[in-house]
Amino acid sequence: MSRKGKNMTTGGGKLAAVAAGFLLAAGFVAGLSTPASACEECKGKYEVEGRKSGYLFSNPETRAIQDDDFANGGMLWVEKGAELWNKVDGKAGKSCASCHGDAEESMKGVYTVYPKYVQELGKLENLEQRINRCREANMGAKAWKWESDDLLAMTTYIGYLSRGMPMNVKIDGPAAPFFEKGKEEYFKRRGQLDMACKHCHYDHAGQYIRADLISEGRGGGAFPAYRLKWQKIGSLHRRFKGCNKQIRAQPYKAGSDEYVNLELFVKWRSRGLPVEVPAVRR
Numbered sequence: 001m002s003r004k005g006k007n008m009t010t011g012g013g014k015l016a017a018v019a020a021g022f023l024l025a026a027g028f029v030a031g032l033s034t035p036a037s038a039c040e041e042c043k044g045k046y047e048v049e050g051r052k053s054g055y056l057f058s059n060p061e062t063r064a065i066q067d068d069d070f071a072n073g074g075m076l077w078v079e080k081g082a083e084l085w086n087k088v089d090g091k092a093g094k095s096c097a098s099c100h101g102d103a104e105e106s107m108k109g110v111y112t113v114y115p116k117y118v119q120e121l122g123k124l125e126n127l128e129q130r131i132n133r134c135r136e137a138n139m140g141a142k143a144w145k146w147e148s149d150d151l152l153a154m155t156t157y158i159g160y161l162s163r164g165m166p167m168n169v170k171i172d173g174p175a176a177p178f179f180e181k182g183k184e185e186y187f188k189r190r191g192q193l194d195m196a197c198k199h200c201h202y203d204h205a206g207q208y209i210r211a212d213l214i215s216e217g218r219g220g221g222a223f224p225a226y227r228l229k230w231q232k233i234g235s236l237h238r239r240f241k242g243c244n245k246q247i248r249a250q251p252y253k254a255g256s257d258e259y260v261n262l263e264l265f266v267k268w269r270s271r272g273l274p275v276e277v278p279a280v281r282r
């Protein structure tokens, strides 16, 4: 997929005019030319084969917080996750550590390959769901609620243990049809503004919408991320919901098949980019 500069790639004058109206409604700031990447010196690490992490579209203050573990609010969730790892819970009287031992060994790299196709389930499973499957099936414990502090903490902790490793999800074999569904969703126009993910993250990456510099929407290695706006860590599916709402589309449920398939596509778009969990975003 090649991006034709910063112009709208919508074909036909009429269509373009309609789209322009929508873009204004969505709050695009026209006529602002901005560098596609705000941080030249950090490119080496955060740009792989032309794919740019959202880090490169962050402002310098936000990047500085991410780069400093003492300032990065997401590190509190890493610590909480490490505590939960050793906490006995559920009818089986086990902790994660009872079976998986030292997380620094057993969970290293795990984040980079999720979502993953699971034969027993006949569909994809993301990391949050895998954690909850262990809680229910292996610990006799209740699943943690989506976006609860405990689930966010464990997901963040496991993500952190892969920090710096390249994203590497599998999209062939039995995962292929789910990948295709996720891809379709990314290109599907939705909501009152009748826009797709791609309209912002392919066609308008590097431009401003209100106060936000639009990235390539690759956050695959970044979430759960600490958003300054949220004042806490949040999941990738929460981010998806926010993006759906920007175009006044009904968001799907966190953990829905639609979002897990979309997650596989987004994480594939981030292939090779380093895991940044817990990333910091505005």
Ligand code: HEC
Residues within 6 Å of the ligand: 026, 053, 054, 055, 057, 186, 195, 196, 197, 198, 199, 200, 201, 209, 212, 213, 214, 215, 216, 217, 218, 219, 220, 222, 225, 239, 240, 243, 244, 246, 247, 262, 266, 281
């Ligand atoms: C109206 C424009 C718009 C649309 C449409 C849109 N987004 Fe976004 N998205 C944004 C903005 C603005 C941000 C915050 C700045 C940034 O990282 O791009 C963002 C951020 C993101 C991020 C976080 C990137 C990072 O590294 O922090 C992801 C992932 C993402 N969007 C995915 C999606 C998906 C998937 C869809 C379709 C369901 C979508 N977006 C639709 C505007 C949009």
Ligand code: HEC
Residues within 6 Å of the ligand: 085, 094, 095, 096, 097, 098, 099, 100, 110, 130, 131, 134, 135, 138, 139, 154, 158
């Ligand atoms: C009774 C043993 C048991 C307990 C307790 C347990 N798990 Fe598991 N877990 C397993 C087994 C078995 C697998 C599947 C083995 C595999 O896929 O390598 C697994 C797989 C996983 C995976 C996927 C690993 C991969 O390589 O894809 C994650 C992540 C995980 N568990 C997290 C947790 C967390 C977090 C906890 C605590 C909340 C936990 N598990 C508790 C037995 C357990």
